[in-house]
Amino acid sequence: MNAPIIDPLQGDFPEVIEEYLEHGVMKCIAFNRRGTLLAAGCSDGNCIIWDFETRGIAKELRDKDCIAAITSVCWSKYGHRILVSAADKSLTLWDVVSGERLTRTTLQQTPLQARLHPGSSTPSLCLACPLSSAPMIVDLNTGSTTILPVSIPDTGNGAVPQSRNKFSDGTPPFTPTAACFNKYGDLIYVGNSKGEILIIDHRTVQVQAMVPVSGSAVIKNIVFSRNGQYLLTNSNDRTIRIYENLLPFKDGLVVLDNLDKTLNELDGVEKLKAVGSKCLTLFREFQDSITKMHWKAPCFSGDGEWVIGGSASKGEHKIYIWDRAGHLVKILEGPKEALIDLAWHPVHPIVVSVSLTGFVYIWAKDYTENWSAFAPDFKELEENEEYVEREDEFDLVPETEKVKESDVNQDDEVDILTLEKNSAFSDSDMSQEELCFLPAIPSPDMPERQDKCVESSSKLVDSNQSGSPLSEEAEPNGHTANHASSPPEDNSAAEDAGGSRMKRKRKPSEKGLELQAEKVRKPKSSGRLSKVKNKSVVDQDNGNGFHGDDVSD
Template identity: 75%
Template sequence: MNAQIIDPLQGDFPEVIEEYLEHGVMKCIAFNRRGTLLAAGCVDGSCVIWDFETRGIAKELRDKDSVAPITSVCWSKYGHRILVSAADKSLTLWDVVSGKKITRTILEQTSLLARLHPGSSTPSTCLVCPLSSAPMVVDLETGTTTVLPVTVPETVNEVAAPPRNKSSDATPHFTPTAACFNKRGDLVYVGNSKGEILIIDHNRSVEIQAVVPISTAAVIKNIAFSRNGMYLLTNSNDRIIRMYENLLPQRDGSITLQELVKTTDNHDVLEKLKVVGSKCLVLVREFQDTITKMHWKAPCFSGDGEWVIAGSASKGEHKIYIWDKAGYLIKILEGPKEALIDLAWHPIHPIVVSVSLAGFVYIWAKDYTENWSAFAPDFKELEENEEYVEREDEFDLMPETEKVKESGVNEDEEVDIVTVEKEDGFSDSDMSQEELCFLPAIPCPDEQQGKGGGSSSKLMESTHSESPVSEDAAMEGLAANNASSPHEEDSVRLKRRRKPSEKGLEMQAEKVKKPVKALKTNGSKVSKPMRNKIVVGDDVVEANNGVHGDDGSDEYH
């Protein structure tokens, strides 16, 4: 966005609901890399792609083989592919431009979350978090799965200990585990039910390389990275959102992690993993509501990583909390009386999109205050109209001998119109030529067009048949009818109506005040007004200051 003209005192975060999107019952959302397209998964198994600039539907992806509700949607890096996971245990990879299905994989468990590999332009692998099993890396082309570890290998002393997390029927109880890729996709960060963050190198040994424990050992429900990969966010069952700083480099993070493991000497496996973990992640902030102690849902970073947002998990309320990186609560956005189920921040603009339990998508935007004096320092804002008195020499021609003030701009310097400035929200690269930002618009036929044409022709026929009105009057009536048509009613509704002036009202009144009085005589009506003449039956009588009485008699003075 134009960060240079934003008032720093207003804050760069959303404040009010600007608009809402409605199409079936939507449950999950995801922006593409540039924020120009918004994908939404619906209950009927379809995936709708919205053009976020026009707020119109650009494409709808529907699989005939799957009508189960969508659980998650994910864009590829350059936006050419979309991964959709459904409640029928299916993973479907779509080609966005053609709208065709690339691959479809059936898993053994329903996936709650599925994310494509972020380091490839045409990814074929994804990370899946099933409902009742450990996270796994899935090869979409072959259908092979690699299950990731969720606990640290037990030591000799822990083998004799009774098994943990056992239910009454002696079956192991599994808690859904959160997982995510890092920015390059070479490492996987897993949050388990023991309150530990596990760092796994899935490309090499698929083993735990580092462990970062949480102080309360609470179950980690959500885990997500910022767009620049510098910070990690976790949401735990202890109702606290924690932000960690990533100490590993953005490039070749797995190589650096392997070197840390080799240089760390410790006989205890768990302690060694914790030492390595302390060199990978450092706790920076904790976010919580100390008064209500509420649970959080769908926490995430803003596009530039300066803000942290999370939705309230309480039923019947649609609240979004916004904190800054220092840990201070900045804003609470209150929406309709509907539970919040998903949340996303626009990659570039200060816009938040939330999904309600009823299936509506609400767009939260900033309520900007118009400040015209920012464009011209000598501009004066008036509360009401004032009479302007010009100066005596305001419009005088300036003599040619007077020199114009020299500006500080070098007119001979060449202006670069080719280089595109780098966006603050994208730290890795500029706009790619292969990136898909927009979809071609498909115009829909106007159903009301035929109705409008028929109504206009009927208006002309009825106008000519009822009374001999002039053609200009008929056209005025047609224009008035079209002005109130349903097509233009919505657009006119948003425009400001100008109040007519007193002089205009007087002129309109004069046009209306031209009545023609019909003179009656013996029950006959005057068919046409004539000057100084009275029509009596079939005879025309000259009248010089004559008066035709109401009783049928003619009186002359």
């Protein structure tokens, strides 16, 4: 759709369900960086890659060792690899083009979410968030894991606690904890159960800063915007919060070290909070003050201008859309199915949602074309108006129009080699080796189907050449119909699906052949009927047919 034709007063967000994707029971989804491919994890352990332009399946990654449901899928930076986490505690790294399994690692706990390191085109490190333990960094090549801290230790130096103390009431020591990389992967942001955001150096596993969240509720989701400027958190207090990132996108660790040196007078938790105030600042809060609902899978739009969150209520498929100023602009209502995952297209105003039944719904904008954008004097009319043409309107050279000289300089050189940069991507995102599409491989027909097709076609040719056999059927009105000279309609319709529905001609009986021969010898008859047992006879005088056990004159 051309941008000038779109009405600028319309919001750049989806409005209606355009179509849906169906393949097994899909549980989670993820776009590649360009939005040309969509990966979906299924309940049977398979990963389906959809070509989002054609809505067709481009690749199916099948793991014979995994039959459990997929919990998350993640693309590498340039789209050549996919990381899949499953309910059988496994992490599997796939090569997208070849469809080969590169590595497989089994953890001690079920990973609810796994993210590849964004700083490498062929990453071997990932960040996993298990069900009932602290987030960890996993080396996919060796299988080694490094546990991340989820709280500030009493020592105050940011080191990882050596032991975990259980609570006195018998509750588990950890609740599901959210974590994510920043844009370039040098820092990890962890949201814990105490309502705190910890900023951790992923190499030294040291807590560099801490940002307390108002309400001190458990943080369920934490995610960065695409450009790395904003951070989103979803807490148990039914509130989505947006924080503005004050650190530079690159070399954030250098700034943290400088802040640490300038705050030597502070120590412990106070120092971490002071550094954290220089890293993140609260920007907006989103909540439904009426229904007080929990939110599911909140995320940013591709350009970071919109924020979406799905309703966590059972039996409804609602998506709330806010602008970055905090105003609720749209509520998308889908079928009566619970929503389990959401994703916004990186470039276009398209939202993809996953329902509890396994369908993937594609929400798109209901465009209204502004036809007046084609020409400055083009005007849309709500109803017909009478038009009076000018006298010279259809002349070759109208007198009322003055020919203006073109302002285009014919000597200027036109650059046809330089590509315009997409505003949705930064310079670092551009790469010639990025995988945007998968080659289409046609699937050949099965040999059995080919044999059936050849056999049926040969039968059809033989029947057309030889003609239909001589047959004689009784029509509903009692006349005897001779189909010897009729076109082979039944034969052509017979060859359907390997002859399974073929119509067969009824073989004429001996009595019928005798009657036919007698008819040839004696064209005229006296009209008397002979006694026939269980046969159809024809009165050759009046053409009426009789059928019965005993018919006599």
